[in-house]
Amino acid sequence: MLCLLFLGPFFATATMRLLINNACIQSFQVLQLQQTFDSSLEKPQFPGASAEFVDQLEFIQPNVISGIPVYRVMDRQGNIINPSQDPQLSKETVLNFYQKMTMLNTMDRILYESQRQGRISFYMTNYGEEGTHIGSAAALDPNDLVFGQYREAGVLMYRGFPLDHFMAQCYANADDLGKGRQMPVHYGSKDLNFVTISSPLATQIPQAAGAAYAVKRENTNRAVICYFGEGAASEGDAHAGFNFSATLECPLIFFCRNNGYAISTPTNEQYRGDGIAARGPGYGMLSIRVDGNDVFAVYNATKEARRRAVAENQPFLIEAMTYRIGHHSTSDDSSAYRSVDEVNYWDKQDHPISRLRHYMTARGWWSEDDERSWRKQSRKTVMEAFERAERRLKPNPELLFTDVYQEMIPSLNKQRESLWRHVQQYKENYPLDLYEK
Amino acid sequence: FLEPEASSCEGMMAAAARLFLRGANSKLSIAPGSLGTTLLKLSPNCSSRTKTQRRHAAHFTFQPDPVPSQYGPTQKMNLFQSITSALDNTLASDPTAVIFGEDVAFGGVFRCTVGLRDKYGKDRVFNTPLCEQGIVGFGIGVAVAGATAIAEIQFADYIFPAFDQIVNEAAKYRYRSGNMFDCGNLTIRAPWGCVGHGSLYHSQSPEAFFAHCPGLKVVIPRSPIQAKGLLLSCIADKNPCIFFEPKILYRAAVEQVPEDPYTIPLSQAEVLQEGSDVTLVAWGTQIHVLKEVASMAQEKLGVSCEVIDLQTILPWDIETVCKSVVKTGRLLISHEAPVTGGFASEISSTVQEECFLNLEAPISRVCGYDTPFPHIFEPFYIPDKWKCFEAIKKMINY
Numbered sequence: 001m002l003c004l005l006f007l008g009p010f011f012a013t014a015t016m017r018l019l020i021n022n023a024c025i026q027s028f029q030v031l032q033l034q035q036t037f038d039s040s041l042e043k044p045q046f047p048g049a050s051a052e053f054v055d056q057l058e059f060i061q062p063n064v065i066s067g068i069p070v071y072r073v074m075d076r077q078g079n080i081i082n083p084s085q086d087p088q089l090s091k092e093t094v095l096n097f098y099q100k101m102t103m104l105n106t107m108d109r110i111l112y113e114s115q116r117q118g119r120i121s122f123y124m125t126n127y128g129e130e131g132t133h134i135g136s137a138a139a140l141d142p143n144d145l146v147f148g149q150y151r152e153a154g155v156l157m158y159r160g161f162p163l164d165h166f167m168a169q170c171y172a173n174a175d176d177l178g179k180g181r182q183m184p185v186h187y188g189s190k191d192l193n194f195v196t197i198s199s200p201l202a203t204q205i206p207q208a209a210g211a212a213y214a215v216k217r218e219n220t221n222r223a224v225i226c227y228f229g230e231g232a233a234s235e236g237d238a239h240a241g242f243n244f245s246a247t248l249e250c251p252l253i254f255f256c257r258n259n260g261y262a263i264s265t266p267t268n269e270q271y272r273g274d275g276i277a278a279r280g281p282g283y284g285m286l287s288i289r290v291d292g293n294d295v296f297a298v299y300n301a302t303k304e305a306r307r308r309a310v311a312e313n314q315p316f317l318i319e320a321m322t323y324r325i326g327h328h329s330t331s332d333d334s335s336a337y338r339s340v341d342e343v344n345y346w347d348k349q350d351h352p353i354s355r356l357r358h359y360m361t362a363r364g365w366w367s368e369d370d371e372r373s374w375r376k377q378s379r380k381t382v383m384e385a386f387e388r389a390e391r392r393l394k395p396n397p398e399l400l401f402t403d404v405y406q407e408m409i410p411s412l413n414k415q416r417e418s419l420w421r422h423v424q425q426y427k428e429n430y431p432l433d434l435y436e437k
Numbered sequence: 438f439l440e441p442e443a444s445s446c447e448g449m450m451a452a453a454a455r456l457f458l459r460g461a462n463s464k465l466s467i468a469p470g471s472l473g474t475t476l477l478k479l480s481p482n483c484s485s486r487t488k489t490q491r492r493h494a495a496h497f498t499f500q501p502d503p504v505p506s507q508y509g510p511t512q513k514m515n516l517f518q519s520i521t522s523a524l525d526n527t528l529a530s531d532p533t534a535v536i537f538g539e540d541v542a543f544g545g546v547f548r549c550t551v552g553l554r555d556k557y558g559k560d561r562v563f564n565t566p567l568c569e570q571g572i573v574g575f576g577i578g579v580a581v582a583g584a585t586a587i588a589e590i591q592f593a594d595y596i597f598p599a600f601d602q603i604v605n606e607a608a609k610y611r612y613r614s615g616n617m618f619d620c621g622n623l624t625i626r627a628p629w630g631c632v633g634h635g636s637l638y639h640s641q642s643p644e645a646f647f648a649h650c651p652g653l654k655v656v657i658p659r660s661p662i663q664a665k666g667l668l669l670s671c672i673a674d675k676n677p678c679i680f681f682e683p684k685i686l687y688r689a690a691v692e693q694v695p696e697d698p699y700t701i702p703l704s705q706a707e708v709l710q711e712g713s714d715v716t717l718v719a720w721g722t723q724i725h726v727l728k729e730v731a732s733m734a735q736e737k738l739g740v741s742c743e744v745i746d747l748q749t750i751l752p753w754d755i756e757t758v759c760k761s762v763v764k765t766g767r768l769l770i771s772h773e774a775p776v777t778g779g780f781a782s783e784i785s786s787t788v789q790e791e792c793f794l795n796l797e798a799p800i801s802r803v804c805g806y807d808t809p810f811p812h813i814f815e816p817f818y819i820p821d822k823w824k825c826f827e828a829i830k831k832m833i834n835y
Contacts, residue, residue, distance in 0.1 A: 145582065179615035188614045195581060196614035200605045206571045207606070210578025210586070214533070217560060217584065236598070240571030247566055248575075403616045404651050406675040409704070409752045412651075 067274035070321055071301060072291035076350050078358025087296055087303075091365050097138065097295055098360060099374065101130035101353050104154045106378045107163065108326070110386055111170055111184075115330040119390065120170045122184045128293070128325030130154050131352025132257050135298025136320075139306060140225060145211055146194045147204040147226045150185055151257065151324075155227070159192040163382060167389030174436050179403070180395040201232040205241030205254070209315075212250035216313055223306050225253040230319075231262025233276045242283045245315035252315040253305045254285075257292065259324035264337040280317035292320030293352040296359075323350070394435045397423075495633065495685070496821050497725040501692040502662055508695035517687040519661035519694045520549040520626070523668040524587065526698040528557045531585050533622075534672075536562045538572055538589030546591060547628055547687050573599035573625060577607050577677075580622035585672060590627040593681055594641040599625075607677040608652030621675035626668070629657065629681035630722050631773050631819055636812035639684075642721075642774040642805075647679055648751045648783060654678040654703060655750040659724040661692045666701030667748060674703060683721040706754035708761065712743035715829055716761040718770045718784060720747045723820065727771060730825040737826075740833055750780055758784060759791045766797035767832045771820045776804035798835035801828045 037045055044053060073085045080086045089097075108125040115123040126133065133154025140146075146155055153166070168175035170184035178188060178196060188196025195204070195211075208226030215222045232238060233256055245252045256276040260267055273279065280287025286308070290297045298320055305316035323346040327334045334343070360366035401416040402408065423430050504511055514522060527534050536550060542564045544551035554562035565572050569590055576588035590596045596603075603625070611619035631640045647655045654676050658664035664682065671678035683690075709724070710731060717727045724746050731742035743761050747753055762768045768788055770781035781802040788800060803820040811818055 147578075177615050177617060178613065181615065182613050186613070188617055190617040196610075196618055198606060198609070198613060200601060203574065203602060203606050206574025206602070207578035207581060209571075210575035210580075211582040212578070213535075213575070214579045214582035214584035214586075217533070217535075218582075237570055237574055237602070240566075240568045240574060243566045243568065244571045244575050248563070403612045405654075405752075406611065406619070406621055411752055411755060 062273055063278070064272070064274045068277045068287070068289045068319075070289050070291050071297050072294045073296035073300060074294050074355055074359060076355060078355040078362065080359075085296070085300060087299055089296075089299075091363075093138070094356070094360060095365065097134050098353070098356050098366070099378070100134050100154065100158050101295075101356070102374065103163075103378050103382070104130055104133070104157050105353065106375075106382050107153075107157075107166060110379075110382050111167075112326075112330065114170075114386065115184075120184050122330055123170065124150055124185045124329045125326035126151055126153055128323045128346055128351065129257055129259060131295040131356075132255070132292040132298055132320045132322055134158050135295040136225065136227075136253075136255055136302040136318075139299050139302035141222065141306075143193060143220075143222050144306070145208075145215065145222065145224045147208040147211070147224065148194065148197055149201065149204065149228045149232055149257075150197050150199075151229065151259075152227045153185065153187065156187055156189060156192060156194050159189075159194065161187070161189055161192055161194070163385035164388060165189070167385050168392070171389045171392065172394060173389055173392035174395045175389075175392055176395065179399045181399075202228055202235035202237040202241075204228070205232075205235075205238050206244055207241075208252055208254075209241045209245040209248065209250050212245065212252035212315070213248055216249070216251050221310050223251050223253060223310050225255055225302075225306075227255045227257065229262060230256060230258040230260075230267060230276055231265065231270055233279075234270060242279065242285060242315070242317070246283045246285050249313045250315055251309040251313050253302065253309055254315060254317045255302070256317070256319045257322060258319050259292075259322045261324050261328070261334075261338070263328040263332060264334070266337075275319055275321075277317060277319035285315050285317050287317040287319070289319045289321060292322030293350055293355060295352055295356050322352075325351075396436045495689065496816070496819055497722060498729065499660070499686060499690045499725055500728050501690070502660055504693040505662060505695060505699075508699040509697045511693040511695050513691060514661050514694040515686075515688050516658075516661045516664055516682065516690045517547050517549045519665040519692075520668060520682060521551060521553070522694065522696065523665040523672075523698070524550060524553060525556070526669065527585070527587070527672050528553060528561060530698070533584035534561070534587065535579060535584060536587045536589065537565050537575070539567055539591050540564060541589050545589065547682075547684065549589070549626075549682075549687075569595055569598040570602055573602040573607070576623050576625065577602060577610070577620045580620035580677070581610070581618055584622060586620075586623045587672065588623065588625045590625060592639055592641075592684075593627040593629040593643050594638040596625075596627055596643060600646070603647065603653065603677075603679070604650045608650045610652075610677075612652060619675070620677050623677040624668070624671045624674075624680060625678070626680045626682060628684035628687070630683045630685060631810070631815065632685045633815065634812065635684075635810070636815075637809045640773075640810040640815075642681070642772060644681060644720075644750045644772075645774055645778055645780045645783075648753075648780050650751075652676070653751060655681070656703060656748060657681045657683070657721040657750060658748065659683070659721055659746050660686070660690050661694045663701060663746075663748065665694055666699050667703070669698055670700040670703050673700060678703075681721070685722055701748075704749045704752050704754055706748060706757040707746045708757065709744045709746055710742070712741040712765065714741045714765055715767040715769060715832060716743045716745060716758070716765045717825075717829075718745045718747055718758060718768065719772060720750065723771050723773065726820070726822050727825060730822045730829065733822065733826050734829050738830065738833060740829060742829070747784075753784070755787055755791070759788060762788050762792045763795045766795050767801075768796075769801040769803060769825065769828055769832065771803040771825055773805050773810075773819060775807045776802055777807050779804050798832040801832055803828050 111123045112125050114120050137155040137158035169187050172180040186197040208224050212224040277287045277289040288301050290301045301318050309316050325347050541550045542554050572588050576586040579586035607620050630642050644655050647653055656667050658667045671680050719727045727744050731744050734740040734742050770784050785800040803825045
């Protein structure tokens with residue numbers, strides 16, 4: 001094939017066509033030589049699959065009754081089941097897990113309420129899924145690139161995203177790193193390697209595969225993690241991402257938060273197979289199902305997946321089973337499609353925060369007093385950030401027009417000038433006082 | 438590409454055509470010149486003279502540009518070779534650059550990536566699974582991670598599964614993240630436009646769909662020299678670019694193309710010939726039709742035409758087109774894509790806003806009809822030189 005580049009003038013002729021054909025046939029034959037064909041052997045010769053022959057007609061049963069088991073480290077009361085699986089993290093680390101999860105919970109309560117009061121336009125809580133965020137984030141390197149969906153704020157919080165920045169994005173004020181362009185909870189942080197969230201679901205999945213491929217070529221031992229829900233996993237982009245990452249050997253962790261609902265759609269209307277973990281083998285991918293409400297199980301699985309993904313350049317699929325305690329968003333009232341009893345069960349009997357607290361109190365690392373003072377302190381911190389965000393002006397409306405392209409283009413500049421002139425003329429009809437000048 | 442040698446029924450077995458058709462060929466590939474050839478030889482209807490069987494000649498004549506002197510030594514290249522040259526230059530100078538898509542590893546169905554895998558390695562030039570939304574999504578990810586991503590979509594007709602990734606993701610990445618993230622390192626290439634027999638799914642010109650999407654750049658070259666320079670500009674450009682390559686020109690267009698890298702600026706339309714009576718605007722293959730129309734108009738009507746190659750569809754060079762229409766007072770825009778909502782409507786709308794009082798006649802659009810791209814009716818469908826010529830006549834006599 002190499003010779004073709006240097007035979008420019010002759011391409012059009014039939015003679016050259018023959019040569020190309022022969023060259024192509026030859027290279028095809030070279031490829032075929034790598035697999036010897038021998039029809040005397042009673043083994044299938046198909047290029048597409050390397051299996052054995054069978055002479056009994058039998059359909060493979062999808063194993064949905066006793067599916068892939070759920071890996072856990074703690075029971076629902078926070079007791080370690082198998083001591084060899086206790087990651088034996090330091091008190092400092094575990095306290096940090098707990099404080100991050102509860103800080104997230106507190107921030108969620110306050111921002112949810114602020115939407116109810118008309119202070120911000122929209123919000124999505126993370127109730128019940130804090131374990132999936134903190135456990136996985138803690139198992140990663142700070143330089144690992146994160147692609148999220150929209151219910152992973154705890155990952156950002158774990159990495160140190162300041163409350164002021166969370167609030168700024170939700171309020172779309174002048175401190176928003178995203179310059180006020182997106183709805184609340186569409187966070188992003190270049191410094192913390194958290195790619196800005198977008199509303200279309202599952203689009204991040206093939207993107208994560210591409211990023212992981214590029215990261216692999218950099219040879220810096222970084223990994224990429226990609227979060228998504230069990231609903232988003234139905235999108236075509238999910239199939240694309242899984243297949244590409246396996247075929248192209250990417251150091252990537254797919255982290256599925258299976259929380260039982262995609263808005264109102266329960267899992268039995270989302271898929272018929274054994275959840276998302278069972279799809280992994282179909283792509284040639286190592287897969288595991290974990291108890292998402294067990295922060296140590298999430299931590300252990302993510303840690304091992306990360307280690308191997310980078311060492312072996314292959315993707316891993318972690319399906320973290322959990323439950324979405326809150327509504328889908330402030331635009332949803334989940335009592336329309338599920339019972340309060342169901343929600344209460346998860347809130348009271350199987351919650352990542354209380355399970356970790358039991359683990360801590362059992363070791364004498366956390367007391368009632370600690371709990372009381374921490375609640376007070378975290379609430380105060382969140383409220384202070386909240387009040388600061390409330391007072392802040394919105395970004396300059398000039399920012400409506402920038403970053404469409406890297407450079408400003410003439411036609412857009414004209415539109416910008418036209419808006420400016422219009423607003424000057426009709427200024428009493430525009431809320432200019434709320435925005436920076 | 439494994440095709441039989443041309444035999445007595447050469448007219449029927451135009452080998453070149455099969456190269457362009459996806460997945461065709463499988464039945465004829467293994468045993469050249471056997472049963473099929475014999476049957477055809479024996480058939481009384483098989484004669485290259487028969488009218489119904491003779492394939493229609495191309496609707497244009499490719500007009501090469503003069504040899505450029507400012508970019509160093511040149512080499513005779515056709516369009517696909519000029520693309521290979523641009524990609525070769527890129528892989529040589531940018532260690533992060535990767536090329537991927539369906540069938541690019543062996544050289545691509547149009548030979549645009551021939552030799553590159555052997556030269557630069559299988560981690561840089563590789564096949565992906567058959568999934569356009571995956572190809573573009575993956576490409577976005579590569580670009581976001583800071584590497585140069587050159588994604589190939591096998592035919593522009595198949596770009597639609599990737600529409601969400603292109604429009605909702607690639608185009609908006611920078612804006613929505615407050616400039617923290619972007620996929621400026623992404624370039625998407627796809628074969629584009631009519632090819633004589635491509636029919637619904639191997640002939641489309643989808644530029645209008647993407648022209649409606651701020652954040653993207655859409656570029657279409659008319660020739661090998663243009664293609665290499667514009668593609669290199671797209672790759673260098675810090676915004677996601679879609680580069681449509683007129684497939685009918687892949688082999689038909691031959692020019693002396695500089696071997697070294699060079700760029701042709703984006704968003705700058707080129708006035709190919711100056712004129713005083715009518716402005717003719719097109720891009721890609723249609724430029725060659727319009728150049729011929731300009732000669733016809735001069736010869737038969739004494740009408741002097743100014744021919745403009747738009748080159749970049751988005752963002753388009755409003756200034757150059759308007760400046761020309763202010764001078765001539767008449768505008769004809771021509772493209773293969775269907776007329777309704779086609780890009781000519783955007784040009785027409787903007788020009789009438791900016792140059793209303795300069796217009797001597799309504800702006801004329803000579804485009805494809807509002808039908809899917811037909812197979813056997815292609816000679817009637819396309820905006821050929823006779824339709825453009827007639828439109829000029831009408832404008833002159835308005």
